[in-house]
Amino acid sequence: MTPPLLDLYPHCLLPRLRFSTSARHVLRLPLHLKPVPSAFATAAAAAAAASSSSSSLQAPQVPHSLYGPSLRRGRPLPGEFDGTLSFARIFDLAALRVPAASCAPLERRLRGHLLNWPRVRNVARLPGDDGYDTLFSPSPASPNPPSPPTAVARREKLAREFNARGFVQFPNLARMSRPSSRKRKEKKEEDGEAVTTAKGGKNNVYVVELVREGNEHGDEWMGLISEEGFGKSAWRGAPTRLLLLDQSYAKRRVDELPEAVKVVLDREPNQDESSAYELVQCQITLFYNYWPMNEVLEALLPEGIIIPAGFETVGHIAHLNLRDEHLPYKKLIAQVVLDKNKPKIQTVVNKTEAIQNDYRTMLLEVLAGNDSLVTTVIESGLRFQVDLASVYWNSRLSTERQRLVNNVFRNSDVVCDVFSGVGPIAISAAKKVKYVYANDLNPTAVEYLERNIVLNKLERKIEVFNMDARRFISSIYSSQHVHPVTQVVMNLPNDAAEFLDVFRGISRNNQSGLPCVMPKIHLYGFSKSEDPEYDFHERINLTLGENVTDVEMHRVRLVAPGKWMLCASFTLPESVASAKPNYLTF
Numbered sequence: 001m002t003p004p005l006l007d008l009y010p011h012c013l014l015p016r017l018r019f020s021t022s023a024r025h026v027l028r029l030p031l032h033l034k035p036v037p038s039a040f041a042t043a044a045a046a047a048a049a050a051s052s053s054s055s056s057l058q059a060p061q062v063p064h065s066l067y068g069p070s071l072r073r074g075r076p077l078p079g080e081f082d083g084t085l086s087f088a089r090i091f092d093l094a095a096l097r098v099p100a101a102s103c104a105p106l107e108r109r110l111r112g113h114l115l116n117w118p119r120v121r122n123v124a125r126l127p128g129d130d131g132y133d134t135l136f137s138p139s140p141a142s143p144n145p146p147s148p149p150t151a152v153a154r155r156e157k158l159a160r161e162f163n164a165r166g167f168v169q170f171p172n173l174a175r176m177s178r179p180s181s182r183k184r185k186e187k188k189e190e191d192g193e194a195v196t197t198a199k200g201g202k203n204n205v206y207v208v209e210l211v212r213e214g215n216e217h218g219d220e221w222m223g224l225i226s227e228e229g230f231g232k233s234a235w236r237g238a239p240t241r242l243l244l245l246d247q248s249y250a251k252r253r254v255d256e257l258p259e260a261v262k263v264v265l266d267r268e269p270n271q272d273e274s275s276a277y278e279l280v281q282c283q284i285t286l287f288y289n290y291w292p293m294n295e296v297l298e299a300l301l302p303e304g305i306i307i308p309a310g311f312e313t314v315g316h317i318a319h320l321n322l323r324d325e326h327l328p329y330k331k332l333i334a335q336v337v338l339d340k341n342k343p344k345i346q347t348v349v350n351k352t353e354a355i356q357n358d359y360r361t362m363l364l365e366v367l368a369g370n371d372s373l374v375t376t377v378i379e380s381g382l383r384f385q386v387d388l389a390s391v392y393w394n395s396r397l398s399t400e401r402q403r404l405v406n407n408v409f410r411n412s413d414v415v416c417d418v419f420s421g422v423g424p425i426a427i428s429a430a431k432k433v434k435y436v437y438a439n440d441l442n443p444t445a446v447e448y449l450e451r452n453i454v455l456n457k458l459e460r461k462i463e464v465f466n467m468d469a470r471r472f473i474s475s476i477y478s479s480q481h482v483h484p485v486t487q488v489v490m491n492l493p494n495d496a497a498e499f500l501d502v503f504r505g506i507s508r509n510n511q512s513g514l515p516c517v518m519p520k521i522h523l524y525g526f527s528k529s530e531d532p533e534y535d536f537h538e539r540i541n542l543t544l545g546e547n548v549t550d551v552e553m554h555r556v557r558l559v560a561p562g563k564w565m566l567c568a569s570f571t572l573p574e575s576v577a578s579a580k581p582n583y584l585t586f
């Protein structure tokens with residue numbers, strides 16, 4: 001029976017602080033989910049028995065530090081216990097309200113006592129509390145400060161002084177008169193309801209508000225909390241800032257604070273003997289956009305499931321490798337990955353089957369974002385267009401490609417890339433070496449290879465072939481190619497070694513009239529053996545029918561527990577090149 005669905009909103013903001021368009025979707029999660037951490041006990045219910053393929057493996061739960069923000073701490077927004085999982089969490093803090101001008105020196109002085117949460121600035125400004133000084137500072141000629149102007153007078157003055165430079169001089173006004181295009185768009189998308197991003201951090205990651213109850217300056221601060229800025233309840237004093245204090249000082253009285261903070265509060269009296277700085281209580285609300293991917297996933301997924309920690313990226317595509325236990329939640333996981341990695345990531349896919357076909361392409365399922373699997377990857381300053389649905393690409397091999405090009409190839413080399421794919425080795429080699437022959441069996445890969453050669457303006461240095469590897473190697477050595485090959489790359493790790501026999505007798509077919517140069521071969525392979533180098537060397541000897549000496553082995557990477565990808569580099573023995581061929585290619 002299909003379990004009932006529970007609507008989960010990535011976060012629930014107050015109506016005027018609605019969710020940004022990127023994450024406004026509703027996450028629909030099967031109700032049979034195990035309760036999410038205690039903070040969300042009301043949101044997701046029941047045990048995660050539903051996953052037929054779920055593994056019994058218990059995830060090592062990372063202990064949560066007692067310090068810093070966490071979805072497990074704080075409290076939800078009021079009135080959010082209606083079955084909706086909320087990611088908005090409120091935390092109580094203490095802050096020093098200080099004049100804006102003293103903020104920077106005080107920040108230095110109170111270092112160690114200020115809030116130190118990732119991605120939260122310890123200086124908070126409140127909307128509306130801005131610009132008064134710039135606009136209405138008394139002229140040096142008149143020592144008496146003018147009485148605060150009325151709202152009408154302020155608007156008139158602004159209108160008089162606002163000109164082309166106004167946007168520089170009065171950033172607040174500029175913001176009010178010309179909302180950013182993004183904000184305008186959001187406004188439209190919100191069915192006419194205004195979305196405000198003015199409060200607190202960037203992109204609604206967090207919002208700081210003063211706690212009004214019990215605040216002796218309650219009325220005064222009311223204006224700051226309004227969104228109207230210069231509206232009728234705007235702040236009338238000089239600009240102030242809040243220096244957010246370390247979370248351990250929340251709700252403490254002045255006499256309970258450390259000496260360094262007390263000194264600031266005690267020793268900076270105003271002319272009227274009142275302190276220039278005051279201790280205020282405030283609250284910070286952290287929204288869905290604030291929380292890192294792993295925290296959100298941990299809240300959403302049933303307890304005991306290993307939280308998918310990472311993914312590979314290919315251009316705008318995030319490539320997940322989900323375990324069986326994740327599959328019932330694959331769309332949910334993908335949506336979180338998308339939300340947390342926008343705008344760089346636009347599409348999230350999962351591999352549905354291990355690579356098995358000749359072209360080494362993957363069967364991918366698009367789980368979130370747009371459906372396009374055609375993307376552009378930039379590697380070592382070169383651009384590669386790739387269609388992940390029909391060609392091979394592996395960003396994890398970029399270090400290995402650089403090793404070959406930077407440390408192994410010389411400028412005078414002529415490189416033969418037998419299994420070139422869309423050209424990451426061939427094209428980066430062509431930037432350096434004299435000439436490149438690049439081949440692949442997959443016609444689509446060859447199409448992209450040609451496209452990428454043009455994209456990187458290397459048409460004159462690469463010749464492209466679309467044939468089987470054996471035929472390609474034979475034809476390179478039998479026909480009259482101008483450039484004698486000095487380096488051969490064979491990057492088809494599962495099977496490349498099997499193709500080595502094609503080198504037997506290649507000098508016999510040499511029709512160039514020139515002596516046959518023995519190329520250096522860079523052959524890739526996998527080994528699960530305890531001694532992977534020995535194992536791979538044995539395979540090379542077997543296929544070539546000779547004992548090849550001086551083989552340099554390089555461990556490229558561990559592709560699975562106990563399984564190494566290796567690169568064996570050796571000069572083709574003359575005895576092999578002149579031996580009787582044991583394989584007919586034509």
Ligand SMILES: C[S@@+](CC[C@H](N)C(=O)[O-])C[C@H]1O[C@@H](n2cnc3c(N)ncnc32)[C@H](O)[C@@H]1O
Pocket residue numbers: 358359360392393394397418419420421422423424425439440441442445467468469470491492493
């Ligand atoms: C592992 S990929 C390597 C591609 C490229 N070197 C890279 O690093 O992206 C192997 C490539 O070999 C091609 N291939 C497979 N069998 C082949 C064959 N018999 N002859 C030529 N190319 C082949 C596949 O189409 C694939 O593009």
